[in-house]
Amino acid sequence: MDWGKTLAPYKQAVEELKVKLKGIRAEYERESSNSPIEFVTGRVKPIPSIIEKARERQIPLENLDTLQDIAGIRVVCQFVDDIYPIVEMLRKRNDFQIIEEKDYVFHKKDSGYRSYHMIIEYPVETVTGRIIVIAEVQIRTLAMNFWATNEHSLNYKYEGNLPSEVKLRLQKAAEAAFKLDEEMSKIRSEIHEAQRVFHRKS
Ligand SMILES: Nc1nc2c(ncn2[C@@H]2O[C@H](COP(=O)(O)OP(=O)(O)OP(=O)(O)O)[C@@H](O)[C@H]2O)c(=O)[nH]1
Numbered sequence: 410m411d412w413g414k415t416l417a418p419y420k421q422a423v424e425e426l427k428v429k430l431k432g433i434r435a436e437y438e439r440e441s442s443n444s445p446i447e448f449v450t451g452r453v454k455p456i457p458s459i460i461e462k463a464r465e466r467q468i469p470l471e472n473l474d475t476l477q478d479i480a481g482i483r484v485v486c487q488f489v490d491d492i493y494p495i496v497e498m499l500r501k502r503n504d505f506q507i508i509e510e511k512d513y514v515f516h517k518k519d520s521g522y523r524s525y526h527m528i529i530e531y532p533v534e535t536v537t538g539r540i541i542v543i544a545e546v547q548i549r550t551l552a553m554n555f556w557a558t559n560e561h562s563l564n565y566k567y568e569g570n571l572p573s574e575v576k577l578r579l580q581k582a583a584e585a586a587f588k589l590d591e592e593m594s595k596i597r598s599e600i601h602e603a604q605r606v607f608h609r610k611s
Pocket residue numbers: 478511518520521522526556557558560561
């Protein structure tokens with residue numbers, strides 16, 4: 410298997426999407442208005458993780474294009490109220506096609522996980538023509554990201570079999586992250602005002 414060749418279009422898609430979404434943040438900054446986007450990250454799924462997922466789902470390595478998260482983009486925002494405007498903005502774009510949306514913000518997962526997911530078909534131009542790459546866009550708040558990052562590390566450590574005590578603590582932490590998001594939403598306009606003043610001064 411030539412991983413370099415197989416993953417090249419995914420890498421291209423991740424790089425292009427990162428530039429485009431970071432550009433939106435820069436646009437807000439230039440206008441000195443509050444950006445709904447705090448930061449953007451992206452990654453091509455690590456090869457061992459691709460192999461493991463394909464094995465679990467009994468997907469032959471020739472059919473990797475059925476995995477939806479090989480190309481992954483993450484848009485992190487300050488407030489829950491920023492998530493849906495970002496979703497709306499992405500729906501209006503015509504440089505990709507949205508094929509699925511999953512609202513784990515409104516319907517959190519049993520683990521406590523919250524995020525808004527979009528699965529998109531993104532066209533990548535190559536020397537031999539256009540390739541449609543499937544990519545996953547996760548949109549979440551800083552608090553949701555903090556929780557998910559830590560939960561992901563623990564899942565990795567315990568190989569997916571979290572001890573019940575750890576699971577319980579994570580559920581409590583998810584509840585606390587939810588409350589933090591709620592509290593921050595209540596003082597959102599004050600925080601925005603403070604950030605605008607800070608932006609003007611700097
Ligand atoms: N940390 C964390 N991340 C999650 C959790 N659930 C989903 N995710 C993230 O969201 C991605 C897609 O999850 P789902 O929307 O559930 O997709 P799926 O194909 O049904 O399930 P996966 O096998 O997890 O990809 C995962 O690959 C993770 O990056 C969770 O409970 N904890």
